[in-house]
Amino acid sequence: MTNTTQTLHATQAGPAPSSEPQVAPPSSPVGTEDFSLRFAPRHYRTWTPAAVAASALGGIAYLADFSIGAAIGVEHGTTNAVGGILIAALLIFISSFPLAYYAARYNVDLDLITRGSGFGYKGSIITNLIFVSFTFILFATEGAIMAQGLKVGLGIPLWAGYAISSLMIIPLVIYGMKLLSKLHSWTNPLWLVMMFIPLIVLVIQEPSSVGTFLEYGGENNAPVSFAAMMLAAAVCLSLTAQIAENIDYLRFMPPKTDANRRSWWAAVICGGPGWVVLGAIKQILGVFLAVYMISVVGQSADIAVEPVNQFMTEYRQMMPGWLAVTLAVILVVISQIKINTTNAYCGSLAWTNIYSRTTKRYPGRVWFVVLNVSISLALMEFNMFSVLSFVLSFYSNLAIAWIFTVAADIVVNKYILGISPKRPEFRRGMLFDYNPVGITSVVLSGGVSIAMFFGAFGDTVAPFSPLFAAVIAVVVTPLMAVVTKGRWYLRRDSDGIDLPMEDADGNPADDRLTCAVTGESCERPDMLASAVPGPDGKTQYISSLALTLDASGEHVLPLEHGTPR
Known part of the structure; x- marks a missing residue:
């Protein structure tokens, strides 16, 4: 894997891409990074x-x-x-x-x-x-x-x-x-x-x-x-x-x-x-x-x-x-x-x-x-x-607040209510920076349960602070999703690439694309279209890691108005 140790610049490297997705030749990961920030190909x-x-x-x-x-x-x-x-x-x-x-x-x-x-x-x-x-x-x-x-x-x-x-x-x-x-x-x-x-x-x-x-x-x-x-x-x-x-x-x-x-x-x-x-x-x-x-x-x-x-x-x-x-x-x-x-x-x-x-x-x-x-x-x-x-007793309140919030979003918001997108999106530009659904849930469940742990609600209920952390997280997570109507999940519906995200078995697809910034060959789920066109004016592609390190933000795709979620 290509390691980028500095901020990305506006200029691109690598082959000039065409308007159609080009499947790049395989490349083997090199070094010790083990796909730290990204999808595991x-x-x-x-x-x-x-x-x-x-x-x-x-x-x-x-x-x-x-x-x-x-x-x-x-x-x-x-x-x-x-x-x-x-x-x-x-x-x-x-x-x-x-x-x-x-x-x-x-x-x-x-x-x-x-x-x-x-x-x-x-x-x-x-x-x-x-x-x-x-x-x-x-x-x-x-x-x-x-x-x-x-x-x-x-x-x-x-x-x-x-x-x-x-x-x-x-x-x-x-x-x-x-x-x-x-x-x-x-x-x-x-x-x-x-x-x-x-x-x-x-x-x-x-x-x-x-x-x-x-x-x-x-x-x-x-x-x-x-x-x-x-x-x-x-x-x-x-x-x-x-x-x-x-x-x-x-x-x-x-x-x-x-x-x-x-x-x-x-x-x-x-x-x-x-x-x-x-x-x-x-x-x-x-x-x-x-x-x-x-x-x-x-x-x-x-x-x-x-x-x-x-x-x-x-x-x-x-x-x-x-x-x-x-x-x-x-x-x-x-x-x-x-x-x-x-x-x-x-x-x-x-x-x-x-x-x-x-x-x-x-x-x-x-x-x-x-x-x-x-x-x-x-x-x-x-x-x-x-x-x-x-x-450990103190820490359990925070751990439960986080894990139960994510679990509630997956089970309730994704599969029961259908408000949260089922596929886990992680790429910059596809997500809003902050979503009040999970943040509110963690702050409330963690904050209330910790206060309870330290006796703010009396010694009788203090032992039950972990249970309250779990219950609050499970209740607040879908409630916030309903209140916000899921508007803060996805910034965009399209990542600008026409290749499918999944294969015939529903697994992440393994088609390869070349990152225009680093020249790295990456699999489809890790790639997005760049907001910056190539030298010939055609669409070029960028990996999620390269986009993470784009300090200028010029490669980030614009907000899609009218996004349903």
């Missing part, structure tokens, strides 16, 4: 559905689930914690499904989906900031867990462990999906064996531990209540934004055809909303291990919530202590690498989108890998892990 998507799903699921190998489960279990007891985990899992699955489908079907990431789902070309920068916060919060959490493992196993000070866990990720992320897919495919089997076999052995050796787990009432022997379950769910719901990371893999799904229909759907469900099934299992296991360590082994709650100590306790039931420590550290390191390569990769994509639309410059995704890792390292050094439950 068919010629690059060479992975099978199973490989894409495995990569997406490999990114959820994080151990934060064990720590989250342990923390809410210790505070609220087993029944309340498990109830909260299941409530959160159901809400996450429901909201994630339409987003995963759109990403896989149309081969765009969640930022591009968000633009055309109620936010506008620049309005989705708001949600990019929400997402990028998720990537460095989770990165810092996992890096802290790895540093704990290095301290226990090798005696490395925490501050040094934080640096090691951060800096080792940068070279692994530079080459994007091509390297990450191999990394996850190689490590997934080992990770699964090391994660679950010791647990099975532990339950077989000490079956009474299951009964102890089921009867545990928490440090304060908390009664079973829906409010306590919602407090537990609030922490788990902070992971709602995980679907955005999975989508950064799902956008590389191959075209859906009659031949691969079953495998395609299986991959979308497993690699998309299905991540929460494994996530909920890990959280429940985190509760189990914490209860075992506190009630059976006699460890303190502070030790019981640290995953490295949880796994060392498991391993010691079946092997010598020195080997248990070694394997626990290896598992922590593998898990941290798997998830934090994903966090750094997805965070770099989000930062790139924010920067390029704001400044009309594109320095490349690699710079933002370093930025995201640096922020994460700072959070680790400031010991964010000690206030993890509070941070």
Whole structure:
């Protein structure tokens, strides 16, 4: 892929186009950008559905689930914690499904989906900031867990462990999906064996531990209540934004055809909303291990919530202590690498989108890998892990506001009301800069739920702030679409190109056109007609990336008056 590191000028390069679309010869993507700001073209998507799903699921190998489960279990007891985990899992699955489908079907990431789902070309920068916060919060959490493992196993000070866990990720992320897919495919089997076999052995050796787990009432022997379950769910719901990371893999799904229909759907469900099934299992296991360590082994709650100590306790039931420590550290390191390569990769994509639309410059995704890792390292050094439950509970309100707004726009506004355009539009000039539908929904749902979280409406309703965030988003999104009559979705109906956007199977078409500015060969869904005619006065074409970087705006097509939406 041609990398543009400077603002585009008025002059054009490349062959003079004719008035009819010209199919350009193929070109292979070069470098490390991995289609950061744009549609993922068919010629690059060479992975099978199973490989894409495995990569997406490999990114959820994080151990934060064990720590989250342990923390809410210790505070609220087993029944309340498990109830909260299941409530959160159901809400996450429901909201994630339409987003995963759109990403896989149309081969765009969640930022591009968000633009055309109620936010506008620049309005989705708001949600990019929400997402990028998720990537460095989770990165810092996992890096802290790895540093704990290095301290226990090798005696490395925490501050040094934080640096090691951060800096080792940068070279692994530079080459994007091509390297990450191999990394996850190689490590997934080992990770699964090391994660679950010791647990099975532990339950077989000490079956009474299951009964102890089921009867545990928490440090304060908390009664079973829906409010306590919602407090537990609030922490788990902070992971709602995980679907955005999975989508950064799902956008590389191959075209859906009659031949691969079953495998395609299986991959979308497993690699998309299905991540929460494994996530909920890990959280429940985190509760189990914490209860075992506190009630059976006699460890303190502070030790019981640290995953490295949880796994060392498991391993010691079946092997010598020195080997248990070694394997626990290896598992922590593998898990941290798997998830934090994903966090750094997805965070770099989000930062790139924010920067390029704001400044009309594109320095490349690699710079933002370093930025995201640096922020994460700072959070680790400031010991964010000690206030993890509070941070995640607060963040869940923002994550839910964003994800449920986009999901509501797709399900209700696109398919039920028919107000929002069904095809996810993301190109500059086709969208208005700002759409009040999504922006209003996020501001209201996020703002009200955060105020509720901090007790503005009383302590009784504070635990339910995530539910209110979801309900407000689902109600306000279609309401705003009806009130505005959908006028702020599309700036134009035509992109000036006569080639169809889809093939016979309804997949994005793979006809190739040459960008008149960069000379790059791009597939049809990534291209528009330029508002500037060619030297011969005929229509010429421009890629979505080149148009993003057009500081003068002269290539942007004019507003179509009388646009129905």
